[in-house]
Amino acid sequence: MKKIRLGRTDLEVSRIGMGGIPLQRPSEENAVKLIKFALDQGINLIDTSRHYGTSEERIGKALKGRRDEVILITRQSLMDGMTAKKNLQQSLATLQTDYIDVWEFHNVGKEKYENLLKPGSAFDVAKQAQKEGKIKHIGITSHCFETMKKAIISENFDVVLFPFNFVNNEAADSLIPLAKKLDIGFTSMKPFAGGRLQNASLVMKYLMQFDDVIPVPGFEKIEEIEEVVKIVEGNYKLSTEEMHQIDLMKKDLGKKFCQWCGYCMPSCPQDIYIPGVINLKVSYNLWPQGDFVANYQKEVNKAKKCIECRICESKCPYSLETVNLLKKGIGFFDSIAQL
Template sequence: MQTHSFGSTGLMVSPLGLGAGQIGYGGMDDDAAGRVLSHALDLGITLIDTAHCYGDSEERIGRHISHRRDEFVLSSKCGHAIAGHDDWTPGIIRPGVEDSLRRLRTECIDIMHLHSCDARHLEDGSLADELDALSREGKIRVVAYSGDNEDLAAAVASCRFASIETSVNIADQHNLRATVPDAAAAGLGIIAKRPLANGMWRHAERPTGEYGDYYWDRLRELAYDVDLDMGEFALRFSAFAPGVCSAIVGTTSVDNLSKAADAVDAGPLPDAVIAHVAERWHAVSEGWDSRT
């Protein structure tokens, strides 16, 4: 799998990344998690994205692939849920990052995101200041933000972040059209999360209480008419969307990860398909934003 520049950060990433949430809380045993992580690197996937709040994900990455650390760009998240510290305060940043470094068994995390922090906590710049200090110490390389909608727009407008992670898929294009162009123009690295729209097309009836169930409603309204496997269509759309550097896929299956890699290796969607997606989106998506 080829790699390309991650914005102007100096990092190089593959267009497909591994979202390691399910590695930590997807019901996997430790050996199975190790197989998925190792298989990702064997496929040439060079971006692994995790977070301290993804169960055992960071520990498993450290245990199973820290000896291959030079083969991948490591992305994690911070800012909340650290015992003894208030969420979204400067004092939570350093202990969160240092705990992640220990679990991941590395001296430096390449990309560290503020994780879905709302705009009002960004205003005084103190959270970014703490991340900048850790960057100067060599504990992180890229100060980043993960989120959607108005909070994402505020993060990009602040000019304090060199990378963003945001929702981009065939049923969720608000950030792609509203904020990603500005981020790309400023040289930010851009990671697309939820590129498969939670696979909602697989359900004949609307799932009840399943995460991302509103994508099912949207896909019915969008009614895409494409002569492609839906998973391949969705992933190629996200991975090669304008400005996107890498799309992260979560899975517990080495076979599904291989299928995702094959889909991305097929390259961008044909122009006619892209035009069809744009036409359907503009026809029915008024008022739609991303939901976190």
């Protein structure tokens, strides 16, 4: 598979990566086979997180004897230095490796970003770990456009991860060119818009138009890898008809769905994890279903105490009817919990 340079890291990475969330869903044996199959197809970038359940553990087992073939990205979400240091040590142990190629700060919003750069924070831990050789490069992920723009401009980070697909395409006009100008690696999360886009050919062909962007789709089956690799290694020029199909799908889906940007938080007086509850159906299709109810029960209980103040709706950049979407999320959860 064709490889490209991941910004100033100078790492040569495959044209697409492999996301770690769906690796929790198959059996461990099948997940390990899936990872090894991806490596055999030339995919050498694997992207995961300390917070993706069994993902790190399964990746670690799959990479035995093949660690030098892989550019490994993992991350953690807590900004205080002590917890971050503990998470890094756990990631190294679970992944069964002496170093991580890119260690990222996960899902950083406005408030978290400010805390991240304070003395003694997780960022200081990352810089020290870099000196010690435990990590090679530092990255950041966010769903918030303004936070990501600020992070890129700061040049504190070697690699960024941001939502990007032909529906969530806000990054195309400014973030991607800015990252390229500053020689910062740009990886794209949610290439299939969190499962809302189903046509792999259109999804991947669109993303391949951006030479410096590395999508990291999640795979659950070998057939999915085969399909995407075939598209990436083929002719991915979009025809007039395909561009028309994309336009129709964009109009049909529109912007009226929660995109996890987090602008609605943390102002909620009930401390509801609003994006998480709204997107419960999406999460159900991505994460292991066995522990789904137990993992989300606490957040749903808080959502049921919503006082409908609608502060969240006033902050939503997509003008969503957040209260109604919360009710739909709760309804979906209750229907699953009863099974």
